[in-house]
Amino acid sequence: MKLLWLTLTALLLLSQLSPGGAQKCWNLHGKCRQRCSRKERIYVYCTNNKLCCVRPKFQPRQRPWSF
Numbered sequence: 001m002k003l004l005w006l007t008l009t010a011l012l013l014l015s016q017l018s019p020g021g022a023q024k025c026w027n028l029h030g031k032c033r034q035r036c037s038r039k040e041r042i043y044v045y046c047t048n049n050k051l052c053c054v055r056p057k058f059q060p061r062q063r064p065w066s067f
Contacts (some may be wrong), residue, residue: 023048
């Protein structure tokens with residue numbers, strides 16, 4: 001029983017200490033990061049002054065007739 005409590009306590013502490021991932025942005029298709037990967041582009045800035053890195057296929061396309 002003590003081993004069970006020790007294991008549960010260790011798992012709880014590890015889940016609190018490890019980062020869960022980056023904050024989501026741009027309709028949950030992008031991630032707030034300091035630097036974007038090679039397959040991502042900057043589209044907007046996040047509320048925490050980081051870059052919102054979005055893959056090009058999720059970015060809206062500009063229409064040639066709109067200004």
